[in-house]
Amino acid sequence: MKKLFAQIYIWLLLALLYAPLVFIAIFSFTESRVLGNWTGFSTKLYGNLFTGGMNGGGALLSAVENTLIIALIAAAVSTLLGTIAAIGIYNLRGRKKQTMQFLNNIPMINPDIITGVSLFLLFVFLGFSQGYVTVVLAHITFCTPYVVLNVMPKLSQMNPNIYEAALDLGATPSQALWKVLVPELRPGMISGFILAFTMSLDDFAVTFFTRGTIGLDTLSTYIYTDARKGGLTPELRPLMTLIFLIVLILLIVINIRAEKASKKA
Amino acid sequence: MSNDYIIDIQHLSKSYGDHKVLDDINFYVRRGEFVTLLGPSGCGKTTLLRQIAGFVAPDEGKILLEGKDISGIPPFERPLNTVFQRYALFPHLDVFDNIAFGLKLQKVPAKEIEVRVKKMLKMVSMTDYEDRSVDSLSGGQQQRVAIARALVNYPKVLLLDEPLAALDLKMRKDMQLELKEIHRKMGITFIYVTHDQEEALTLSDTIVVLNEGRIQQIGTPTDIYNEPCNSFVADFIGESNILNARMIRDRRVEFIGHEFDCVDEGFGEDVLVDVVVRPEDIYFTTDPARCQFKAKVNSCIFKGVHYEMWVDTDDGYELMIQDYDAYPVGSEVMLYIDPDDIQVMHKERLCNTVPAKVAEDGVVEMLGAKFEASTAGFSAGDEVTAEFPFSAVDLLDHQEDGKLSGEVHFLLYKADHYHLTVRTDDGDSLWVDTNDIWDKGDLVGIDIAPEGIKLKARND
Numbered sequence: 233m234k235k236l237f238a239q240i241y242i243w244l245l246l247a248l249l250y251a252p253l254v255f256i257a258i259f260s261f262t263e264s265r266v267l268g269n270w271t272g273f274s275t276k277l278y279g280n281l282f283t284g285g286m287n288g289g290g291a292l293l294s295a296v297e298n299t300l301i302i303a304l305i306a307a308a309v310s311t312l313l314g315t316i317a318a319i320g321i322y323n324l325r326g327r328k329k330q331t332m333q334f335l336n337n338i339p340m341i342n343p344d345i346i347t348g349v350s351l352f353l354l355f356v357f358l359g360f361s362q363g364y365v366t367v368v369l370a371h372i373t374f375c376t377p378y379v380v381l382n383v384m385p386k387l388s389q390m391n392p393n394i395y396e397a398a399l400d401l402g403a404t405p406s407q408a409l410w411k412v413l414v415p416e417l418r419p420g421m422i423s424g425f426i427l428a429f430t431m432s433l434d435d436f437a438v439t440f441f442t443r444g445t446i447g448l449d450t451l452s453t454y455i456y457t458d459a460r461k462g463g464l465t466p467e468l469r470p471l472m473t474l475i476f477l478i479v480l481i482l483l484i485v486i487n488i489r490a491e492k493a494s495k496k497a
Numbered sequence: 498m499s500n501d502y503i504i505d506i507q508h509l510s511k512s513y514g515d516h517k518v519l520d521d522i523n524f525y526v527r528r529g530e531f532v533t534l535l536g537p538s539g540c541g542k543t544t545l546l547r548q549i550a551g552f553v554a555p556d557e558g559k560i561l562l563e564g565k566d567i568s569g570i571p572p573f574e575r576p577l578n579t580v581f582q583r584y585a586l587f588p589h590l591d592v593f594d595n596i597a598f599g600l601k602l603q604k605v606p607a608k609e610i611e612v613r614v615k616k617m618l619k620m621v622s623m624t625d626y627e628d629r630s631v632d633s634l635s636g637g638q639q640q641r642v643a644i645a646r647a648l649v650n651y652p653k654v655l656l657l658d659e660p661l662a663a664l665d666l667k668m669r670k671d672m673q674l675e676l677k678e679i680h681r682k683m684g685i686t687f688i689y690v691t692h693d694q695e696e697a698l699t700l701s702d703t704i705v706v707l708n709e710g711r712i713q714q715i716g717t718p719t720d721i722y723n724e725p726c727n728s729f730v731a732d733f734i735g736e737s738n739i740l741n742a743r744m745i746r747d748r749r750v751e752f753i754g755h756e757f758d759c760v761d762e763g764f765g766e767d768v769l770v771d772v773v774v775r776p777e778d779i780y781f782t783t784d785p786a787r788c789q790f791k792a793k794v795n796s797c798i799f800k801g802v803h804y805e806m807w808v809d810t811d812d813g814y815e816l817m818i819q820d821y822d823a824y825p826v827g828s829e830v831m832l833y834i835d836p837d838d839i840q841v842m843h844k845e846r847l848c849n850t851v852p853a854k855v856a857e858d859g860v861v862e863m864l865g866a867k868f869e870a871s872t873a874g875f876s877a878g879d880e881v882t883a884e885f886p887f888s889a890v891d892l893l894d895h896q897e898d899g900k901l902s903g904e905v906h907f908l909l910y911k912a913d914h915y916h917l918t919v920r921t922d923d924g925d926s927l928w929v930d931t932n933d934i935w936d937k938g939d940l941v942g943i944d945i946a947p948e949g950i951k952l953k954a955r956n957d
Contacts, residue, residue: 394587394588396579396581396585397579397585397587398598399551399572399573400577400578400647401599401602402573402599402603402650404573
């Protein structure tokens with residue numbers, strides 16, 4: 233009996249979680265402009281998405297392109313900065329280390345809207361003209377702490393002598409970094425990169441406040457504007473379905489890799 | 498002069514904050530020698546090794562390698578290699594690439610690397626392991642790879658930081674023999690750090706005994722064992738009976754209430770000294786003519802090869818004896834000690850001596866507290882030196898009951914009492930004779946008997 237309840241509970245929970253996604257996926261295969269009207273199976277919306285044959289199709293595709301480029305740059309730069317920062321924090325002692333870890337955690341807990349507004353004010357104060365560059369800088373800012381958080385555990389697990397061992401065997405500090413430290417930290421850096429990438433991908437608040445008035449759109453700001461104009465563009469349904477599938481596949485690949493790695497060890 | 502010395506350490510000191518980890522260290526290592534730095538944990542031996550390797554910069558002093566000061570050279574430019582305590586192999590590289598790491602950095606041709614790595618694998622009995630991941634190896638195998646990784650670079654000196662500490666006893670014994678064999682075959686100078694006195698005695702040509710950042714004694718294993726220079730060394734290396742004694746004249750010493758012939762000279766007449774007698778050097782006899790003193794056996798334990806017995810002597814001293822024959826508990830035995838086996842040592846101190854200040858009539862201020870004492874002949878404000886015997890210091894169970902509080906830092910059993918080193922909360926050391934049983938690390942209150950404190954004018 234108990235087991236049955238447990239089963240029902242978990243399936244109900246999963247159904248609630250995934251219902252919206254399934255809903256969108258199903259209605260991406262029909263032509264109706266209004267979501268919820270089934271007008272027969274069609275892949276026309278997918279076709280429109282790839283050929284740009286729809287209202288404002290170019291704007292949507294450029295928003296997707298912006299989103300991906302910003303996410304890639306932000307993830308790459310914050311992985312670099314975050315890894316260096318993590319190594320620095322790891323080498324601190326006692327009080328200083330605790331303080332730095334605490335300071336690293338605050339931006340992650342801080343609501344996005346506050347991060348967004350304060351960055352907006354900072355850019356205005358510094359006289360930066362807002363646009364692509366400020367959005368990328370803002371994304372790097374809020375992604376870096378996540379990378380630090382992912383790299384720190386790898387550093388703590390590492391034998392503290394291996395960096396010294398590399399120096400001892402004749403490696404200069406930079407050779408020791410590339411030949412020993414980076415390979416050791418790579419799993420943490422990769423998961424930090426992926427996390428930073430997804431954080432950047434779905435950010436709305438920070439982007440909204442730092443993109444300026446030049447008409448720069450990422451996917452999230454595009455959808456927001458689009459919805460305000462009256463109804464979602466139907467082509468967004470296949471787009472979201474595709475993004476979900478890509479993320480799902482990525483996740484499965486990462487899990488399989490992790491499993492293989494743990495079996496090897 | 499120093500051409501013969503591959504490493505020459507001169508006046509090396511290092512402090513972390515107020516704590517002096519190494520204090521004026523001086524010693525040298527001859528080419529091809531196996532030198533062990535031996536001491537309890539926290540004595541500074543690892544810091545000393547890390548300074549030679551280049552990971553820690555000395556505050557003062559020089560480290561000469563073949564006559565040239567290397568203390569300013571970074572570790573990657575020193576022709577020395579280290580074997581770390583926890584192996585520190587590179588987990589992302591296989592056995593071959595771990596060993597080849599240093600050679601690849603030196604841009605040694607691939608063919609030569611292959612030859613040298615294989616030769617090293619053979620030396621540490623790990624042939625055919627080159628493709629294995631290091632995580633799949635046992636602790637002992639990982640240690641062999643770590644040794645091969647260091648030796649393949651033909652360092653001028655190999656530094657080993659407690660390399661066997663993480664292995665189990667049996668494996669440790671095997672590895673000791675192998676290390677000695679590798680040292681013999683390669684002819685490379687080894688500097689080895691350990692806290693295990695048996696390991697040091699087994700492996701070394703020369704032992705440097707360290708305690709609290711200072712060198713206590715340098716010598717061959719037999720010198721250190723047979724002729725310890727102070728009670729710390731005698732107690733740390735092997736089992737020993739350490740006794741208060743009085744040098745009557747050259748070659749004649751009195752302890753445990755009896756007089757003995759010995760071989761030591763030059764201590765003077767009627768001088769208080771310490772004496773060490775190893776437990777295997779006290780002999781049983783049935784011949785009343787040879788008997789020097791009598792005792793009663795109070796415990797007897799079989800230790801594998803020998804029996805370990807505690808006896809109470811006729812004058813109330815307790816001694817440890819090791820012998821191949823067992824004597825039943827309660828039996829009366831006759832004992833003697835050969836003159837050769839009595840090692841006489843200078844006492845490090847005869848009483849506690851601390852700087853003090855007369856606070857008012859009958860009160861002195863010292864060690865950060867006020868004590869009653871006779872201040873006859875001095876007036877308030879005088880800077881003086883206070884002396885008080887070991888037995889005048891009283892240790893109390895509760896820290897708050899004493900004028901000072903502290904921690905038992907070191908203890909020595911001297912046949913009828915304990916001689917303790919107590920470290921006060923301010924970091925001063927006091928030496929205490931007591932019949933009570935304390936353990937290392939016990940927190941105690943400290944009081945000093947007023948009648949024991951003697952003041953002396955400071956002459957500086």
